[in-house]
Amino acid sequence: MANSTSGQEKKSYLYFPGCTMQATGIAYGESVRTLFRLLGLQVEELEDWNCCGATSYMSIDERAAFVLSARNLSLARQAGPRDLVVPCTACFLMLRKTQEYVRQYPSIRQEVEGALKQAGIPPMGPVRVRHPLDVLYSDVGVEQIRAKATRRWHGGRLACYYGCQALRPYAEADQAYNPMRMDELLQAVGVTTVDFPLKTKCCGGSLTGTIHPVGVRLNYIILKEVARRGAQAVATMCSLCQFNLDAYQSEMREEAHEVFDVPILYFTQILGWALGGDFRSLGLHRGIAGRNLIGQWFTTPKEVEAYV
């Protein structure tokens, strides 16, 4: 399939899925793995990783939150000197934040290292934690994606939605104010992306589950702007953004009396499809909203029959 004959040695990465990749974000995990395979990159899942604790641990016990990530960083170091690819933005930020705070604050370092030692866990090392957007943009590159694409995009215009924690506060997946990497990667496979000023506005994260009306409202604002900018679908890079934008459209339809049926895709699904990946292995059957459009855009006539 993928012809990685570009002369360079096969790059290998460690992969940190995180809890959502087994549940609501399963399509993200599937498409990241498929895309990496098509690009001839090796990914190996980090053995026995634990949950990052997300915002909940930070809200209860900061040190415990750092300890959770410290164990993961220790496992990553033991697994060899490879970059750790982390698609979930909550996991990504928790790992990065732990590294930064341990470096900046001697008191935190002491506590975290002490806790690992107490439990017989080897110390953490200098592991490079990376978001797939950064890996695809910096290691693979727009040109290689363009060269390897076997299908040309025939779907509608897309709005690229970057969300929050992969860009803030550390601005490593892309720059914090006007990120463009996802736009550039998708343009390389023929997608027209619209100018989208809300690309880094927060989706509210878990607010849709806790203070529901506020959470839904934030997502309504984002989708409204998507429509206003003339985009027919959204490309995301976070499982929580994807879920929030995808799952509550029927509710918005009832409340705002507006018809939203917008496919919410992962950018890795689109790239994977362009590189020849098939519908199911990219998790494209897992969308809730805009299923008709997804069917039209990503399938050959034969596959449509099996899908509908």
Add this chain to the structure above:
Amino acid sequence: MLGIYKQEAYERHLRFQRDADPTWGRKITALPGCEGILTCMQCGTCSAACPLSVYMDYTPRRIIATVREGFREDVLRSQTIWLCASCYACRVRCPREINITDVMYALKREAIRNRMYPPHFPIPILARAFFDMVKRRGRSTEFWLVLRMALRSNPLILLGMAKTGWHLWRTGRLSLGYEKIRGVGELQKALASPREEV
């Protein structure tokens, strides 16, 4: 849920300096990530950047000022700390590079520790359920978390969630798994190791 604060909002009393506890303000300012509070120039950029400030009773700018003065009750009983979605928009825009998100986290922790939130308020319940689940198994499953949160806050919200649940089930995105990592013993040991008092 938030309506609980309504009456207070209408009867807001004047603050007197004697209500303040400057020691508390200094304690928060000394926490890792919260050092910047003292340098805040009250420009309001954080409030402008915050996607949730329109729903907040105290904007992020005002939280910083109120913490600095030491009005503990006002801050910890505000809706703001619960509405903060930890999106870091304020943080990257603040001209003084103040870590407002971390201040919000510190306030959430203190409010949860002291049970300063309305009864059946879902956010602390969710955080607590999440905390316990990961401590026991090393992983979390959204389905069981949401179920626990709903049962302990307001089971009626499950009705509203049923449709979303059905969509997730239909698309194979609802995991009922109850995974446990092999290293859960060492993880628990690390979490339980003695700490310095904060």
